[in-house]
Amino acid sequence: MVEEYCRGCLEASAGLALNPVPDSVFSRMAACFPWNGSKLEMCRTVLRDLVGCGVESLVSWGSITLPWGRVLGKGHASIVSLGYYDNRIVAVKIRRTDSKHKSFQSEGILQESAWRAGVAPRVYCYRDNVIVMDLLEGIPLGDLPVLTKGDVSVILSSAYALDKAGIHHHEISRPWKHVYLTDANAVIIDFGSSSYGYCRNLPSITGSLLRRVGIEISESLKSLLSTYKHGCNSRLYLSIRDFVLGYFN
Numbered sequence: 459m460v461e462e463y464c465r466g467c468l469e470a471s472a473g474l475a476l477n478p479v480p481d482s483v484f485s486r487m488a489a490c491f492p493w494n495g496s497k498l499e500m501c502r503t504v505l506r507d508l509v510g511c512g513v514e515s516l517v518s519w520g521s522i523t524l525p526w527g528r529v530l531g532k533g534h535a536s537i538v539s540l541g542y543y544d545n546r547i548v549a550v551k552i553r554r555t556d557s558k559h560k561s562f563q564s565e566g567i568l569q570e571s572a573w574r575a576g577v578a579p580r581v582y583c584y585r586d587n588v589i590v591m592d593l594l595e596g597i598p599l600g601d602l603p604v605l606t607k608g609d610v611s612v613i614l615s616s617a618y619a620l621d622k623a624g625i626h627h628h629e630i631s632r633p634w635k636h637v638y639l640t641d642a643n644a645v646i647i648d649f650g651s652s653s654y655g656y657c658r659n660l661p662s663i664t665g666s667l668l669r670r671v672g673i674e675i676s677e678s679l680k681s682l683l684s685t686y687k688h689g690c691n692s693r694l695y696l697s698i699r700d701f702v703l704g705y706f707n
């Protein structure tokens with residue numbers, strides 16, 4: 459049945475199977491998602507990038523069910539599979555054949571900087587079609603029934619850390635699936651739309667968090683945020699944080 463779904467994927471990957479290959483059909487399907495008969499060359503390139511990064515195997519596991527197996531996540535640019543790499547269990551982001559992004563190179567670089575700033579999953583390897591990273595722990599903000607003062611404090615702290623690292627996430631204004639709360643901190647994912655830029659994440663996420671609890675940003679908070687955008691001043695950050703925390707229990 460799997461072979462019928464994607465016979466071409468198997469042909470495209472002949473001789474390029476991951477090694478060892480406990481689940482090779484799955485790996486080939488993942489490299490060709492969504493299957494489109496004209497994209498054989500891309501499937502081969504994706505498999506090459508998986509092998510080139512040292513991914514030992516991909517494993518069918520996760521909450522998203524596709525016709526040929528399970529994955530951890532699915533977006534417009536990628537599917538994210540569980541995998542083995544260097545004796546570790548990792549998450550492998552694999553570029554979709556229909557992704558509008560041509561390469562994961564800049565996403566890999568930016569996520570690596572965000573990891574160094576302590577707010578993104580560690581990146582082990584990236585190529586045009588693949589990012590190998592730590593498996594996410596924690597809960598996406600969208601799945602939290604309520605946001606406590608403690609939650610908001612770590613979320614703002616991660617947004618500030620990203621600001622100081624000079625990364626503009628661009629999609630943090632929709633944090634519900636891009637920010638995960640762990641026991642230790644708030645982790646940010648998906649740097650596919652990100653660029654270099656300073657002091658924009660804290661203002662964006664502040665607006666979203668307040669909107670979520672039905673509060674309009676006051677003129678005084680607006681003014682603090684607008685001054686903050688010029689240089690991410692640490693004292694201003696603390697004032698903004700205290701101001702926002704006042705709205706939460």
Ligand SMILES: Nc1ncnc2c1ncn2[C@@H]1O[C@H](COP(=O)(O)OP(=O)(O)OP(=O)(O)O)[C@@H](O)[C@H]1O
Pocket residue numbers: 530531532533534535536537538549551579591592593594595635647648649650
């Ligand atoms: N490191 C990880 N560990 C576990 N699951 C992950 C990891 N990274 C991403 N995921 C899952 O995969 C999903 C898609 O990831 P991501 O948002 O990076 O993909 P995308 O294709 O860029 O999505 P979008 O369409 O939003 O741009 C996430 O919502 C999450 O559920």
Ligand SMILES: [Mg+2]
Pocket residue numbers: 533535648649650651
């Ligand atoms: Mg994306």
